[in-house]
Amino acid sequence: MTRPERFRRFLDYFTSNFPEPKTELAYRNPYELIVAVVLSAQCTDKRVNQIMPALLEQFPTAAELGSATAEDIFPLIRSISYPNNKAKHLAGLGRLLLEEFGGEVPSSIEELQLLPGVGRKTANVVVSVIYNQPAMAVDTHVFRVSHRLGLVPKAAxxxxxxxxxxxxxxxxxxxxxxxxxxxxxxxxICVARSPKCSICPLTDFCAYYAREVAGATATGKPSAKSQS
Structure with missing residues (x-):
């Protein structure tokens, strides 16, 4: 199967069966989203959503966050991954939003990446979710699934x-x-360990399934899935 054919099957399935996907991060405005995305690095959306209400109660806007120190922020985010670094990033992010952007979250990837704690992935999430720009944020899930499905070459x-x-x-x-x-x-579905191929609707064009599951079954060898 060619790569364009795989993309066509992928897009056909999801546009028909899941036409309006949304981020699982809870937010009400661009400021809340960028704070949540910074916090979500190597952390679950569920955990971020749990700590955001208390954080936003104390720092509801970029103005309040910009006047805070990392020490002010740390107790409110201590239960997530890398709280020390993220507290420093949020304090710096708030200050820079005020000093350079009038308290508003910028809409360009280049400007967003000037903010502490904001790399290309985070910037892509913000412009995609808030401003509906054609930006593809690549996190570990996107990286893994796109390779397994055969949407991207191994050289990527x-x-x-x-x-x-x-x-x-x-x-x-x-x-x-x-x-x-x-x-x-x-x-x-396509989790890192023991992907749930038995309930996956994409196995008919998935390169991983053809190679590791169907191929192993045909030869009688244990599949990578059964060994994980």
């Missing part, structure tokens, strides 16, 4: 290479949705 070994390979074949207007499709599929 970096997040940026995967991003470029994905946007090449996905229509611009669907890129924001495709980002969520890949993340959610990786979060609940």
């Amino acid at each position: 070994t970096t997040p940026l290479a995967v991003e470029k390979a994905l946007v090449r074949y996905i229509p611009q207007e669907i890129i924001p949705k495709s980002h969520h499709w890949l993340i959610l599929h990786g979060r609940y």
